[in-house]
Amino acid sequence: MKKSLLLGVAFAIVTSCGTSSKSSAKTTQNNIPEQIDPSVYASTITSAELKTMLYKYASDEFEGRDTGAKGQKMAIEYLKQKYIDMDIPTPLGGNDYFQEVPLEKQKIAEIKMNVNGKTFENFKDIIVLSNSKSITISASKIIYVGYGIDDENYSDYKNIDVTGKIVLAKSGEPKDNNGNYITTGESTDTKWSNGYKSLSNKTDVAKKRGAQAILFIDDDLFSKYAPFYQRQSAGNIARRLSLKSNEKDILILMINETLGKALHTSISEESTPKEIETNVTLEIENKSDAITSENVVAFIKGSEKPDEIVVLSAHLDHEGIKNGEIYNGADDDGSGTVAILEIAQAFKAAEKAGHGPKRSILFLHVTGEEKGLLGSRHYTDNDPIFPLVNTVANLNIDMIGRTDPERTIGTRNYIYLIGSDRLSTDLHNISEEVNNTYTNLELDYKFNAENDPNRFYFRSDHYNFAKNNIPVIFYFNGTHDDYHKPSDTPDKIEYDLLENRAKLVFYTAWEVANRDQRLVVDKAVTE
Structure with missing residues (x-):
């Protein structure tokens, strides 16, 4: 990533409009609200950087990132080094960016x-x-x-x-x-x-x-x-x-x-x-064998409400090697993984400029999603690094680099949103408002219906947060002919769309992290 760009925006402050400016306002020495424009920091999210990282992350070198395998270990080291290079610390202390996830390879x-x-x-x-x-x-x-x-x-x-x-x-x-x-x-x-x-x-x-x-x-x-x-x-x-x-x-x-x-x-x-x-x-x-895999975690501490946590997640794993073919997983979920890195860079740029988020941001790269949402379930059910009661929201990215060939109506500049209104009206409204203010994507709720036969709401890592009544949004481009095939490669990613979608997630996280009041959970599920 371009460190010079971070320095270039370090002192840039301009007047903004819309919902984000109001909630992000800080006070100057003369008690005059200082308006912060998050688009200054969103500009650090670029298709060029996303492409460079994804061609590395979804290369044959990483052997399909199968959970617990050599390629997955290479992937977590890559992510760790990215956070070290950005000077974003780990919440685990020292140089430990890995939350161990104890797994068992079950045999009969x-x-x-x-x-x-x-x-x-x-x-x-x-x-x-x-x-x-x-x-x-x-x-x-x-x-x-x-x-x-x-x-x-x-x-x-x-x-x-x-x-x-x-x-x-x-x-x-x-x-x-x-x-x-x-x-x-x-x-x-x-x-x-x-x-x-x-x-x-x-x-x-x-x-x-x-x-x-x-x-x-x-x-x-x-x-x-x-x-x-x-x-x-x-x-x-x-x-x-x-x-x-x-x-x-x-x-x-x-x-x-x-x-x-x-x-x-x-x-x-x-x-x-x-x-x-x-x-x-x-x-x-x-007769089963114990193995260990890892979630990767990085953290920017909130300036005013550090105990309240906004979690941004994407899964780092894919299908590995099958029948001698490497399943690179560029869209699933290399696209979400590199998007999280770029969003982290944007928040770090804001922090360096003295405009760090009010609430803390946890960047959570989870393992074992392809095996049953295992890494995120370990985080929520076994070892939440931060108490779930303090977790404000989870914005989860899983496949945002392609277009859905079945989507024949609407523009290509779209994103499927799932779950935004399931638990919190606040979160849904914020998502709509920041999109109208900054990104102008077409927000498609096709798969958000409770009777969706695909059951996508239950099939990615946000669900482990949602089942604990933590508001979520799942960002998704839909499936395509290369889904879960060796042909899901980085040359097929539409990087302008990946950039736009990553920016939408950043703006939404910015607003959730900086608004005065915590999101209200007005549709909590009791069971």
Whole structure:
């Protein structure tokens, strides 16, 4: 980046108009409000610098930046050096820009199960869906929880304590005499009815209730999962990366009806929850490997409200190398990564000129997004560097360097915004106002609908902040033919658009960080 440009704007102050000027005003010695024009600092964000950085960051040298792999380690060193060169410190102290993210490369676990002296076999009768360690469990009682539902209109957990116990739940959901589901009174499937979604929700209930393990009976799912798990085990294949949590884990097992009836003979006919006396022994061998990846963090301390934090995020990882081909990930999410660097440069220029943000800015480059939003989930769920209650907003950038070929109406100078109005009217209004004042992009809310079939709101790192009622905006250009392919290369980036979009994020962050009042969360989700 051009250090000479930073020095050139260090003392530039001009009069501005619009919402940002009002909230950014500081007082001179004569108590006359000094108006600060953020466009002076936004001018440090240039397509030329974005292009230079992205051609490096999305080059073959970085080997696709696969989580935990050599290329990802090179990427974090690159980002660290950029922040050192800009003289932007780390919030972790010293020279430590890396927040370690403990991960596990999960492989299929081995299990032996004995019920009242009878042995049941792995893959034939039972499979381990999730476990965090090798463990042996012996119990003389289990808790049958019927369908395992805990809903406002119906609960299988009334008057039953499952803390530290093994629970047994079956698939499906009860219906009333009219053939409608009890939880909703409607005939359409619910989150409790069938399939993996049902398993996930019933597991969440058992975990919240303090169960040690859940045995889930679903013959249909078992017949589909068991052969796949057996093949993965035979090949010693790592199934997926998972995040090690500070929370106590729950052992999740799927079983067939044969094993289910061995545990409770009347399981097909009876749905009444009860304690069942039965001698059960489980021996589980965890074959997974621990690995470590890293988030990269840098920080500009606020001048007036340093304990209030605005988080700017982008994911640093991509798909790595597959079948000998490098997945460079120039748009996904090299574009967001270099945009954050340029935005950081702009805020640093303002700070050097004596116009640092009132609130603190955390520049957060997260790992493992492609593996399930792992780096951002570690930040919010396991190790928030700053308390979430002090986090004012998260502006998340994931793919802002291309155009959506499916978008046939409107100008090319657009950006999809997702989530801006989900939690805070303030944030949505600020976003609109700064765009009208400075950038004049076409703000497209196509994917912001709650019924968006693509579910983009849940598919990038902002979601881990949003689920904690922190206002978010997700900046996105949409997918294209090169999405998650080796052909997502830096020569296909439209750098003028990347510059404009990065400036919009900067202006929005500037206003959020400098306004007198913290954003109001007027649409908080309670669940």
